Amino acid sequence: MRLRTLPLSLSGVALGVLLAVRDHDFSFLTVILLALTTVSLQILSNLSNELGDTLSGTDRSDRQGIHYSIQDGEMTVPEMKRLIGCFAALSCLLGFGMVWSAFGTLFAPLPPAFLMLGAAAVWAAMHYTLGKNPYGYRGLGDIFVFVFFGLATVCGGYFLTCLDWDWRLLLPASAIGCFSVGVLNVNNIRDMKTDAATRTTVALRLGLHRARIYQTVLIAAGWVLMTVFAVQTAESWLDFLYVCSLGTFVQHLRGVWSREDRALDPMLPLLVMGTFLFALLAGVGRIL
Numbered sequence: 001m002r003l004r005t006l007p008l009s010l011s012g013v014a015l016g017v018l019l020a021v022r023d024h025d026f027s028f029l030t031v032i033l034l035a036l037t038t039v040s041l042q043i044l045s046n047l048s049n050e051l052g053d054t055l056s057g058t059d060r061s062d063r064q065g066i067h068y069s070i071q072d073g074e075m076t077v078p079e080m081k082r083l084i085g086c087f088a089a090l091s092c093l094l095g096f097g098m099v100w101s102a103f104g105t106l107f108a109p110l111p112p113a114f115l116m117l118g119a120a121a122v123w124a125a126m127h128y129t130l131g132k133n134p135y136g137y138r139g140l141g142d143i144f145v146f147v148f149f150g151l152a153t154v155c156g157g158y159f160l161t162c163l164d165w166d167w168r169l170l171l172p173a174s175a176i177g178c179f180s181v182g183v184l185n186v187n188n189i190r191d192m193k194t195d196a197a198t199r200t201t202v203a204l205r206l207g208l209h210r211a212r213i214y215q216t217v218l219i220a221a222g223w224v225l226m227t228v229f230a231v232q233t234a235e236s237w238l239d240f241l242y243v244c245s246l247g248t249f250v251q252h253l254r255g256v257w258s259r260e261d262r263a264l265d266p267m268l269p270l271l272v273m274g275t276f277l278f279a280l281l282a283g284v285g286r287i288l
Helices: 003-021 028-054 079-104 111-128 141-162 167-192 202-206 208-233 237-258 267-287
Strands: none
Touching: 003 028, 003 111, 003 141, 003 267, 028 079, 028 111, 028 141, 079 111, 079 141, 111 141, 141 167, 167 202, 167 208, 167 237, 167 267, 202 208, 208 237, 208 267, 237 267
């Protein structure tokens, strides 16, 4: 299930919820269902990614990242398929409950729209490397990650918590989206040598040096976007509390520029936890 990556999806939801509860009433049940749905979808994505990489031959013994269940013989392909089916069903069930809790009904204009967004999220989670023409093998993963881990989690989390909207939310949502794409990109930089034979990624298209520049731009863009939002909406210095997480991102970029292959792997969970800390501090700072 790649537990070390799960705080990434929770980062966007946490930020969206914390921004909403500052000025609005909210339901604890809706927030809990939001978190559970998000985690379930990311686990679904992780499981589907492992199965897709196994079936395509991408996950081989010389893979630079950590080993997974099928690769180590701890699970069979049929067992993994059943587990994926369970999490697809669980994601749908939790999603229905989340929308019902937020709106109090499914029979209104907005609930079906959110259910359609949820269906798109389930499809995207399963088809990154699965299916006849997975989008992750065509270098499109960055776009989907930006949309679903950034825009959808922050904006969706905010709206479902308070049923209100502010267009300025696109700034912090895009910031989390940039960091999330950065997690994918550092993963792809690590796996460039083994990925070259079976798939196309943005990192492979750019080459090592430009992929590192791309990583730096993603991190810098996320910080700029969040700072613009904070400057526009700040009521006290606590709205800039997220700056306390800056050291984690600096350490991450140092590792990206100085490490290669397997030695780069620790930079992935470092960015995940940095993003989670960034989101929590940004949200808590606004409440305080």
